[in-house]
Amino acid sequence: MKPANALKERKQMNSNTTLLLITIVLFFVLYAAGCVAYASKGFTTVQTFLNVFRSNAGLICVACGMTCVMLTGGIDISVGSLIAMDCMIIAYGLNNWGWASAPTIILLVLAIGIVFGLVQGFCVGYLEIQPFIVSMAGMFFARGMTAVISTEQLSITAEADQTFYDMANFRIYLPFGGTINRAGKLIMPYVGIGVVIALAVLVVIFLMLRYTKFGRALYAVGGSEQSAAMMGLNVKATKMKAYVLSSFLCSIGGICYCMNTMSASVNQATGLEMDAIASSVIGGTLLTGGVGNVIGTLFGVLINGTIASIVQFNGKLASSWPNVLTAALLCFFIVLQSIFAKIKERNK
Amino acid sequence: MSKLKKLTQQQLFLPIFCMILVLCVNMIYDVSQGRDFYEFFKIGIQNELLSGRLVNILNRGSEVAILAIGMTLVVSSSAGTDISVGSVMALSAGVCCTLLAGAAAPQATELAVPLIVGVLAALVVGCVCGAFNGALVAYLNIQPMVATLILWTAARAIGLLVCNNLIVYVRNDAFAMFGGYIGPVPTPLIIAAVCIAVVTVVLKKSALGLYIQSVGINKKASRIAGLNSQKIIFLCYVLCGLCAGIAGVVASSRITSADTNNIGLNFELDAILAVALGGNSLAGGKFNLAGSIIGAYTIQAITTTMYNLGVSSAVNPVFKAVIVIVIVAVQAPPVKAFFKKLSAKRQAEKEVKGAVGV
């Protein structure tokens, strides 16, 4: 073999980068389309863009956790129900439990997330049950528990808990990109605490995946479980930790979600697991595991959010359109992945 | 001891055992409430219709029983489950009712198209959804759960689009028949019985049952022996979709409307649980349709019993989720290995004791 060969090999188009590239282009095309179509309604403002973040702060956290689980080749479909349960605990707790205050209820929700993840992770990692079955049971369990707590539509008001209310309504203004409203007043664009939390989660997970032993172990397990074990990694523990992380991040996401909606009901966040999985897959995470990162996932979430925004701006489209479109996108990317995998197999 | 072991290893042991357990709970409860211990089995006639708790369970359990047929085949052939069945039910119900209501939607009393057209359309929709899932699983080698995840959200969402986000009512006697009564007998019960009979006959009279199990156990060997494993898996998914379509028609006819948000909600869990309760391994391979059917009715019995006991219906999914995990965990290889080791150890201890005794 000539040394030049190594160089040639490097230049080969990597199918994974191709997928990510498609995603990023897709996002810009979608956003541009929105801008062109609804410019008159204010789609082009900075605030509109930030609103995509504001309404999807919870989803960003959840999708980061989902990406970690999917890197190991698993999946976690319990996240939507877990968020509903978190919201219900927060709303019901703040309204009815005397001891509950913003910090204690947040700690409680986070602890529940960890325990939930431990149980799921143990079933997947140590009992070797299919992740889908485990997390499906988890999904129904959490949704059921939500209903057990309360089947009513609850909302969180200032009377329930002032601190939480203030946190949810706290606005962080940006120093640029303001718009002038009808009264002629300059209004600066703003984000909430949820967005800050979500971006912090994103950065932390990005660094964790790249610079810690655990992060690299997630990739190794997804790349080849057998090899990872041969190289001395603890595959079972790694898998379990991934599910704990996912449920924990899901609880953080639940808090962000709750701060955005300030309400709770049994049917909250249905289909959110789908959005999270779709965001990861669209962002280039392989269903078979081992490939993907949270930057791609962020773009996945943004695509989801942009679709929702466009449907919202249109005003005439039915509210289930985002679900259909997300599913269609997921399907498209899954098929793409499958085709790429087949081509790779053939070239071997 | 060994007889007991033999008994517990029978495939139908698990579903029948659960069924008996549920019956016992019912009887004890009835006696404690001062009713006859055979209250559960009483079949009476009210307004010329069959009534009683048993009839109620058989009637209400029809949809899950129908779904369990398709789910059993899917699990057996592809070692994965079809989690889209509940949503496909909603979609086919939506299509059926929208067609039948026609321009009069969302409140219709007259049928806009012949009944048969609406029902056939629902079944075709079910088959198409099944074919979509089957194509992804069989020909593109996508994990079954991920493939069916797409329709799990999309089918219900499309159903909502079809119904224009409304509950479409078709208050027509002909349509209501599917969820009502023929003579004194509940129609869903008859439909479920016919489905079970047809599938049983097909499996008995053709080699399909053998093929499905063979592909589920060893895909490669089946191919060498001349089976087209892709086609067989595809077919199983189409059948599963068809079952979901039938269940959708029954469910919407019951309430003479298409409530797309709620029809078939959580039914995928019930169907999967029915298969697992029936003593079938979720890892595919050998299946026992009778087990799944008994499993399906057992689940309905659990639901009805909990209802009778005054337990909130909200707890239902929690309870079922725990059962699923327990059943699957007991079948899991590490747990099995653990129990094997335990019994081997006990055996060894026994032998040592015996040796000492001699």
Add this chain to the structure above:
Amino acid sequence: MEDNIVLTMRGICMTFPGVKALDNVDFTLRKGEIHALMGENGAGKSTLIKCLTGINDFEAGEIRVNGIEGPVKNHSTLDAQKVGISTVYQEVNLCPNLSVAENLYIGREPMTPFHTIDRRTMNKKADELCKRLDIKVDVTQNLENYSLALQQMIAIARAVDMDCKALILDEPTSSLDDSEVEKLFKMMLQLKEQGVGIVFVTHFLEQVYAVCDRITVLRNGTLVGEYPVAELPRVKLVAAMMGKDFDDLASIKPEGFTYDKEAPLEISARGLSHKGTIKPFDLDIHKGEVIGLTGLLGSGRSELARSIYGADKAQTGTLKVKGKEVKINQPIDAMNLGMGLLPDDRKAEGIIGDLSVRENIILALQAKRGTFNQLSRAKQEEIADRYIDLLQIKTASRETPIKQLSGGNQQKAILARWLATDPNFLILDEPTRGIDIGTKTEIQKLIIQLAGEGKSIMFISSEIEEMLRTCNRMAVLRDGAKVGELDGELTQERVMAAIAGGASEHE
């Protein structure tokens, strides 16, 4: 222990249920030598290596490693690595989705004071390591971007860097091309200079003679001997591997068992090939003939048969059955043309474990008849009983799951599956592997009987005696290509010479 010895294995014994996999085997590895471990399928090579690396638990014997007091018993590959024994397998056990540097250092990454991975140091160290071993890669690139040979070398680099004294290379060259093999050899020689003891498991004879210093031969779980390479010419090596001790079985070929050269052609292949497994070949098979495919393991014996049958669809060439050109896309097409294939991997491609013996026997016949033309239960039972009786399949009942039968009886049931379809052309790939001698003879007799009935048989086996006793003609394969045919008087010497290559070949 002597200083120049890396490790010794003494009196290793190991049984699998029903089979003695290793019987009192000794093995010695010296410092700075490349030691070939040779043997046919089932000889016990991989079992021996698995005992050494802690995957298998041996029953008797001991392993000693230089520098460690007392016997060593590994319970996992990690244990083995700790005492300096590393293994590199044919399928590279690295993660293709990680970078080269990560693959080299995962689990032992250099860390920064903040408990994060120090990527820069890691890359630098990896780069130095690769340069030292003359591996030309960019260590920051993903492993999957490099060829198998380079991946193989990176796996070796990881092992070497983890301070290994004994390096086991298990079939490392089977998927490499010639230039890649050469590179690998260069690296092996370099390591040898550094004093590493290398165990080289391969089935390529040329490669053994190209780099090895010493050869240990195993056969049927026993040690045949340890020889310096110079003292063991090729033909002798093949003889040692194949064994010659089958004389206790009387000849079973009946008088005048010859095939009729004028008989009509059953199969006629021209230029068939399957990418990466078998190069284009021509082959004619007459009616009523037993043709043997011979060659070492991995020479393309099975692959040739599979490309005819459509198990691996042939990509080039034409196939004629009974003089008519046919197209075979998948096994069912071949079956409809009257073919049958008994695959070599009984567990993966033969038995349907959870199904009963009856269902396993009638499966192929049923598939041939079609889905809606089901054999009646009575008919199924009759067929199953007939073959259980005819082949003397020992089973509790015809409804027993086939996985509960012994290997030999499973094999007979699969054979019954094909006989039930009444094929004209039957391919038997290692039908006698892992089967006791009595059953072997029965199967051999059956083959001759079937040929007598006018069926054509393609017979593949690692045991030459068996082939000599049953075949009329042999096709010889080497390195994925058909290199010749042996006709007329078949003798052990001729066959071995042909397999070893370079000697008299009758084209």
